[in-house]
Amino acid sequence: MACASEPHGSAFSAAELEFLAEDEMIEIVPNLSMKALNFISGDFGPFRPQIATQVPLWLAVALKKRGKCTIRAPEWMSVDKLAQVLEAERDSEKFQPLPFHYVEISRLLFDHARDDIPDIYMVRSLIEDIKDVRFHKIGTGLEIISKERTYALRLKNLSAMEANIVRPFVTSALETFYKLSSSEMIQESNHVPNRQPQATNRGPRRQLKDR
Amino acid sequence: MYGRKATELVKEFASSEPGQLSTFNNDVFAQVLEECNGHLLHLEPLMMNIQENENKLRDKRSEEEMGMSEDERGNSEAEKMLIQSAIKSDQFGALIHHLSLLRNKRCLMAYVYNRAEVIRNLGWMVDSVLPEEIEEKLSGTEKEYFKKHANTLQSYMAEVDLHLTVDMVPPKDPYIKVRVLDDIGEVVLSDQVANLARHAIMFLRRTDAEQYITQGQMEELTS
Amino acid sequence: MDSGGGEGYAVDDYESLMSTTDVELLKTAWRNEKAAPEILKFDSNLVQRSRQLIQFMEETVDEFNKNGVDPLTVSLYQMDLDRTMFLLRSYLRTRLQKIEKYVFHIRKTAELWNRLSLKEQQFAEGCAIDLKDHLEQSVLSKLPEQYQSHLRQSAASEDDDMVPEPQLDAYVVCRSKRYLGAFQLDDGGEEPVNIEADDLYALPYKSIKPLVESGQIDLV
Numbered sequence: 001m002a003c004a005s006e007p008h009g010s011a012f013s014a015a016e017l018e019f020l021a022e023d024e025m026i027e028i029v030p031n032l033s034m035k036a037l038n039f040i041s042g043d044f045g046p047f048r049p050q051i052a053t054q055v056p057l058w059l060a061v062a063l064k065k066r067g068k069c070t071i072r073a074p075e076w077m078s079v080d081k082l083a084q085v086l087e088a089e090r091d092s093e094k095f096q097p098l099p100f101h102y103v104e105i106s107r108l109l110f111d112h113a114r115d116d117i118p119d120i121y122m123v124r125s126l127i128e129d130i131k132d133v134r135f136h137k138i139g140t141g142l143e144i145i146s147k148e149r150t151y152a153l154r155l156k157n158l159s160a161m162e163a164n165i166v167r168p169f170v171t172s173a174l175e176t177f178y179k180l181s182s183s184e185m186i187q188e189s190n191h192v193p194n195r196q197p198q199a200t201n202r203g204p205r206r207q208l209k210d211r
Numbered sequence: 212m213y214g215r216k217a218t219e220l221v222k223e224f225a226s227s228e229p230g231q232l233s234t235f236n237n238d239v240f241a242q243v244l245e246e247c248n249g250h251l252l253h254l255e256p257l258m259m260n261i262q263e264n265e266n267k268l269r270d271k272r273s274e275e276e277m278g279m280s281e282d283e284r285g286n287s288e289a290e291k292m293l294i295q296s297a298i299k300s301d302q303f304g305a306l307i308h309h310l311s312l313l314r315n316k317r318c319l320m321a322y323v324y325n326r327a328e329v330i331r332n333l334g335w336m337v338d339s340v341l342p343e344e345i346e347e348k349l350s351g352t353e354k355e356y357f358k359k360h361a362n363t364l365q366s367y368m369a370e371v372d373l374h375l376t377v378d379m380v381p382p383k384d385p386y387i388k389v390r391v392l393d394d395i396g397e398v399v400l401s402d403q404v405a406n407l408a409r410h411a412i413m414f415l416r417r418t419d420a421e422q423y424i425t426q427g428q429m430e431e432l433t434s
Numbered sequence: 435m436d437s438g439g440g441e442g443y444a445v446d447d448y449e450s451l452m453s454t455t456d457v458e459l460l461k462t463a464w465r466n467e468k469a470a471p472e473i474l475k476f477d478s479n480l481v482q483r484s485r486q487l488i489q490f491m492e493e494t495v496d497e498f499n500k501n502g503v504d505p506l507t508v509s510l511y512q513m514d515l516d517r518t519m520f521l522l523r524s525y526l527r528t529r530l531q532k533i534e535k536y537v538f539h540i541r542k543t544a545e546l547w548n549r550l551s552l553k554e555q556q557f558a559e560g561c562a563i564d565l566k567d568h569l570e571q572s573v574l575s576k577l578p579e580q581y582q583s584h585l586r587q588s589a590a591s592e593d594d595d596m597v598p599e600p601q602l603d604a605y606v607v608c609r610s611k612r613y614l615g616a617f618q619l620d621d622g623g624e625e626p627v628n629i630e631a632d633d634l635y636a637l638p639y640k641s642i643k644p645l646v647e648s649g650q651i652d653l654v
Contacts, residue, residue, distance in 0.1 A: 019381035039514035111433040155634035363560035382516035
């Protein structure tokens with residue numbers, strides 16, 4: 001959609017989040033020889049058979065699709081590590097550290113590099129559970145760092161996808177608190193109930209003059 | 212009830228699907244404008260009355276300053292109070308008409324403003340030609356606005372020498388992996404000649420494969 | 435990239451600034467622009483450099499095609515090029531859409547007007563005229579004389595009360611590059627807070643506006 005970002009919407013579409021995630025680096029093992037790639041986004045390679053090298057995820061997936069490499073699953077995507085994270089997520093109200101784009105990275109790898117992920121069904125199921133537990137924590141696990149006049153939240157360890165979900169929810173909830181506690185609220189009269197940002201009607205301007 | 216028609220307009224916009232437009236409601240729009248004129252017809256005599264009465268007040272005060280008896284002064288005070296009360300009541304009346312006018316104006320503006328935003332967004336997606344189903348929902352002025360805005364946008368793009376209405380979503384790999392479901396045979400594609408045999412797994416340009424996929428003759432493979 | 439504030443950078447900041455590629459800078463500019471409620475400063479140097487990089491790469495790909503470089507390599511270079519083009523286009527597009535939406539406000543606010551490139555200013559002029567004409571023809575010319583302004587409700591208004599403005603106290607999700615101790619969220623005299631480096635926070639945009647402008651805080 002060609003919409004400008006609205007204050008009450010998600011600023012980034014899922015496709016855009018994936019686009020950002022595709023720049024994360026990942027290790028591949030090429031099965032071909034290729035000269036170094038001098039991209040605008042950086043220099044990668046040269047590529048030699050069986051010699052592992054780091055490339056951005058979009059490049060890894062492109063090479064994998066064309067049968068030119070295998071992808072090394074990132075360390076955090078093992079059954080052991082993920083099981084630990086899941087347990088910690090369940091035990092604590094806080095969010096556990098995870099790669100910022102863990103949702104998008106895992107999705108891309110599931111779609112395009114299934115055979116490179118050991119115990120993929122287990123891994124997939126663990127990540128789904130982790131996503132779930134974290135999603136349900138969003139209401140309670142965020143630290144309020146200020147609640148006098150200006151509400152502020154610390155979103156420690158939240159991932160890109162979760163931040164994207166939280167943003168509109170947090171925005172309208174906090175804005176409500178903000179407005180209710182704001183002294184300006186008393187002077188504001190009719191607020192035209194409208195989706196679009198409108199100039200606040202500051203009430204009748206006419207002075208009743210006494211002579 | 213003042214303002215009810217105007218609310219209809221705002222509700223109409225608010226209840227439409229985001230990005231969709233209902234047919235421009237010429238009827239209600241005209242009715243609201245008429246209401247505004249009605250308010251003006253009330254406002255003008257009220258304002259004139261207020262002015263007249265204020266003049267009378269001023270005259271009375273000048274008279275008082277020129278000297279009066281006790282009795283005369285008493286009468287003058289009573290008359291002044293009557294005039295002041297008439298002014299107040301006219302002012303309240305005028306205020307109601309003024310505020311109603313303002314509210315109608317805001318609703319009319321909101322209706323046009325918000326529709327204009329949808330129209331501009333369309334301009335980003337369809338270049339300069341509106342599909343018929345959309346065009347018939349626009350008022351004459353809206354059609355003109357669409358054209359003008361499309362022009363303004365084109366001018367900017369020409370100035371910076373960049374096409375900005377393409378690439379609306381992030382780019383993906385132009386090639387996809389597909390499995391052929393039907394025996395299609397040899398075809399000439401944009402970058403290769405391919406033999407589309409049933410069960411074959413191929414690496415094709417997304418744009419080439421799309422038509423086969425929609426017809427169910429091919430499926431995209433993820434891994 | 436302009437840094438605005440005159441503070442000295444620590445040595446490793448300087449190095450990280452030097453090693454940040456233009457694409458990464460463009461990506462950051464794009465993200466900030468998408469997430470900020472108001473229009474930010476046009477980074478003309480960055481845009482110019484990006485366009486040069488893109489043009490150079492387009493020529494390179496052309497050369498490859500002419501010289502029969504293998505299709506795999508060519509398509510990979512093309513993908514990298516497409517990604518950069520998308521960033522540039524989306525950056526400019528996001529800005530234009532903000533201009534369209536708040537054109538009257540931008541035109542009358544010097545601080546905002548000065549954030550536009552020259553060509554964006556021309557675009558804004560066009561937008562303003564288009565919209566004003568449209569409002570006048572649809573509504574305003576049919577209203578009583580005192581109510582015909584597109585900026586004010588009526589001649590009795592003390593200021594321009596019909597101009598839509600972006601909501602600067604909208605909440606944004608952001609990340610600070612550096613630790614910010616005793617940070618004042620607003621000038622209402624409330625308790626300051628500490629902002630940890632690299633953590634995400636949800637704050638009103640207004641509170642961090644200057645830090646976004648100087649590049650110390652990024653929006654996400």
